[in-house]
Amino acid sequence: MFGIKRLMVLILSASGSLLAADQLAVKSPDSKISFHVFTKSDSLFYRISYENGDVIEASPIRMSLDAKAITGKVTIGKADSYQLNEEYPWYGAHSVARSHSNGSKISINSGGLHYTLDVRVFNNGASFRLIVPGKSDVKRIPDESTVFRLPVGTTAWFHDLNMHYEGEYARKNMDTVKAGQWAAPSVTFRLPGSEIYLSVTEADLKNYGGMALQTDGSRGMVLRLPQSQPTSYPFKLRYSAEDVLRLSQPAAVTGTITTPWRVVMIANGLNALVNNDLVHNLCPPPDKKLFPQGIKTDWIQPGAAVWKYLDGGGEGTLETMKEYSRQASELGFKHNILEGFWKKWSDGDLKSLVDYSREKGVHIWLWEHSKNLREAKTRQAFFKHCHELGVSGLKIDFFDHEAKEEIDLYQSILRETAELKIMVDFHGANKPTGQERTWPNELTREAVKGMEASKLKDRAGHNVTLPFTRFATGHAEYTPVHFGERRKNTTWTHQIASAAIFSAPLLTYSASPEHLLTNPAAGMIKSIPSVWDETIVLSGSAIGEAAVYARRSGKSWFLAVMNGAMPRSFEIPLAFLGEGTFGASEVRDVDGNPAAVELGKGNYDKNGTIRLNLAEGGGFIAKFDRP
Numbered sequence: 001m002f003g004i005k006r007l008m009v010l011i012l013s014a015s016g017s018l019l020a021a022d023q024l025a026v027k028s029p030d031s032k033i034s035f036h037v038f039t040k041s042d043s044l045f046y047r048i049s050y051e052n053g054d055v056i057e058a059s060p061i062r063m064s065l066d067a068k069a070i071t072g073k074v075t076i077g078k079a080d081s082y083q084l085n086e087e088y089p090w091y092g093a094h095s096v097a098r099s100h101s102n103g104s105k106i107s108i109n110s111g112g113l114h115y116t117l118d119v120r121v122f123n124n125g126a127s128f129r130l131i132v133p134g135k136s137d138v139k140r141i142p143d144e145s146t147v148f149r150l151p152v153g154t155t156a157w158f159h160d161l162n163m164h165y166e167g168e169y170a171r172k173n174m175d176t177v178k179a180g181q182w183a184a185p186s187v188t189f190r191l192p193g194s195e196i197y198l199s200v201t202e203a204d205l206k207n208y209g210g211m212a213l214q215t216d217g218s219r220g221m222v223l224r225l226p227q228s229q230p231t232s233y234p235f236k237l238r239y240s241a242e243d244v245l246r247l248s249q250p251a252a253v254t255g256t257i258t259t260p261w262r263v264v265m266i267a268n269g270l271n272a273l274v275n276n277d278l279v280h281n282l283c284p285p286p287d288k289k290l291f292p293q294g295i296k297t298d299w300i301q302p303g304a305a306v307w308k309y310l311d312g313g314g315e316g317t318l319e320t321m322k323e324y325s326r327q328a329s330e331l332g333f334k335h336n337i338l339e340g341f342w343k344k345w346s347d348g349d350l351k352s353l354v355d356y357s358r359e360k361g362v363h364i365w366l367w368e369h370s371k372n373l374r375e376a377k378t379r380q381a382f383f384k385h386c387h388e389l390g391v392s393g394l395k396i397d398f399f400d401h402e403a404k405e406e407i408d409l410y411q412s413i414l415r416e417t418a419e420l421k422i423m424v425d426f427h428g429a430n431k432p433t434g435q436e437r438t439w440p441n442e443l444t445r446e447a448v449k450g451m452e453a454s455k456l457k458d459r460a461g462h463n464v465t466l467p468f469t470r471f472a473t474g475h476a477e478y479t480p481v482h483f484g485e486r487r488k489n490t491t492w493t494h495q496i497a498s499a500a501i502f503s504a505p506l507l508t509y510s511a512s513p514e515h516l517l518t519n520p521a522a523g524m525i526k527s528i529p530s531v532w533d534e535t536i537v538l539s540g541s542a543i544g545e546a547a548v549y550a551r552r553s554g555k556s557w558f559l560a561v562m563n564g565a566m567p568r569s570f571e572i573p574l575a576f577l578g579e580g581t582f583g584a585s586e587v588r589d590v591d592g593n594p595a596a597v598e599l600g601k602g603n604y605d606k607n608g609t610i611r612l613n614l615a616e617g618g619g620f621i622a623k624f625d626r627p
Contacts, residue, residue, distance in 0.1 A: 023037070025037075026081075027102060027121060033048065033125070037106060044062075056149060056150070056264055063143070067141070070110045073110060088294065094535060095531070113132075114133070117129075120261075127261040127262060127282055129258060129261045129262065130258075140253060142253060144211070144225055146223040147223070148200050150191075151192065154173075154190065156188070158183035158469075159184055160183070161184055165429065166446070169465045177219075179215055184212060184431065197265075201431065202260040204435065211224065263282065275535060275537075286439065297440070303507070305328070305335035305506055306516075310451060310452065316344075318345065321338060331513060331517065335365060335508075336357060351389050354390040355390070358390065365394060366386060366394055367395045368382070368394055399428050399430060410430075423443050426442065429447045445476070454486055456488060458488070459486075463494070464547045468543045479509065481516070482495060490562075490594070491619055493589045494589075496619065496621055497621040500549065527623055533552045536549070536551075546562065552576075569612065572609060572610045574606055574609065582625060583625055585600075586601065587621045591615075
């Protein structure tokens with residue numbers, strides 16, 4: 001168990017020093033990143049610099065309460081500085097997350113209203129939020145239109161809000177993007193002539209509406225709250241016109257208003273982007289009363305899952321699901337996720353499946369529509385019933401909106417399931433905002449255009465974009481690995497490699513367990529973990545072109561490669577292996593036959609190189625072990 005070191009010093013220090021009247025700079029611990037706060041025409045502004053240049057140019061911080069601006073006609077007051085330095089266990093790209101930042105709580109005065117701009121600057125990014133005090137019985141409606149202005153020549157990857165968080169990323173030149181385009185965070189940017197990447201999103205979203213971004217036609221991304229956002233097609237499809245109207249109204253917040261953190265991740269290279277802990281570092285640690293060992297609490301069980309939905313496998317009967325649990329056990333998987341057909345079963349049948357599966361070391365999860373969980377008494381009775389039946393997890397679907405009402409529902413679900421030791425998988429969900437640190441019973445959430453998207457034509461290009469966009473800010477349930485038509489322009493090997501790249505603590509496979517077990521590469525599939533001790537993004541990786549990952553689990557290394565839509569050659573140095581000789585099990589493409597794999601073995605050391613010539617949507621995966 002890791003000891004958490006937390007240091008908070010509320011004194012002025014080098015982390016926040018006044019430069020001149022109404023100007024302040026907060027620097028990262030390594031002094032490479034600076035968050036500058038200043039006024040322009042008496043309005044509140046900021047900019048973020050990295051080394052010798054701005055990565056976010058001078059941009060206004062805009063907030064209003066009850067339609068009255070509070071960030072104009074401001075003066076900057078006292079700055080109370082603090083430091084945070086901690087590390088904690090994590091389920092993600094690596095097993096230990098590190099958080100080291102300099103912070104400053106800056107007093108702002110606007111027409112007699114005193115509030116706080118809280119800034120934290122890390123070695124890998126910067127963040128800020130507004131804290132506006134208020135009486136506990138007073139409701140106010142916040143709105144924001146803060147801008148993130150990018151430098152000339154910046155490239156962006158984002159998708160719109162039509163399908164909520166299940167869109168297809170497009171590459172854009174911010175110089176030519178017209179005003180009014182919607183972008184679902186996180187948005188990844190690459191600065192011109194460099195390997196500097198940014199990801200703009202929010203963290204610790206609670207008691208507030210979720211943010212989207214809208215282009216202003218001048219290289220700016222403008223923060224928009226739900227009352228200004230278009231309603232997604234999935235929400236309009238599944239909910240009434242009354243629901244659409246209600247959630248489009250501005251939401252009031254009672255008492256003190258604390259906005260989510262506005263986050264700019266900064267990474268020198270794709271490896272630094274993928275290993276960036278900034279989003280979850282900004283969230284509180286888990287409650288020890290609910291999670292005595294934090295993320296390592298014994299009933300939190302990361303692992304792979306079987307899932308009867310996209311790949312046949314018979315009717316959704318008790319007998320079929322017992323066979324799924326048996327096959328899950330044979331695969332070494334820990335979970336079996338049941339879709340809505342379970343509702344036709346008796347409690348006796350469910351209990352029978354739970355008990356049988358437990359004997360096999362497999363947990364049972366049940367799907368439920370979020371609309372059935374709106375009322376607290378109904379929701380809590382359902383959770384209690386699941387707990388009494390021995391159900392380990394719930395897959396809760398169809399949120400499709402980021403209004404405060406929906407965000408409040410997430411919080412209620414997470415707390416009430418944690419009290420009953422139930423794990424959660426959110427589908428039809430919102431972007432991750434690091435809350436899985438506070439609530440480690442959330443093992444994954446969708447918020448991605450995954451294998452369920454049957455009409456996706458260029459799956460290869462999509463797959464090699466996601467690791468550096470959506471996955472950069474949190475886990476995602478893509479439901480990887482399919483050997484049928486859904487894989488589109490990808491090979492079987494690409495599909496298997498995707499399981500090692502599209503990781504999530506709950507790693508749900510879309511292929512049926514029968515097809516996984518009968519695949520020639522079943523041994524490799526069984527060996528792929530859902531969480532990792534170490535991740536290295538290797539050269540050859542490029543957004544929309546290829547993903548080349550080395551990942552370590554214990555003493556074993558995996559090398560996973562997904563190629564995009566264009567044929568490409570790779571020479572991959574194996575320096576990550578460290579000392580000694582490793583025996584490798586390999587899965588390769590078969591030339592001319594994307595629905596086949598070739599198995600091989602070899603011996604390698606850190607001086608070795610693997611050479612690949614991959615066709616459209618090709619792939620490679622190898623596991624390296626010491627003899």
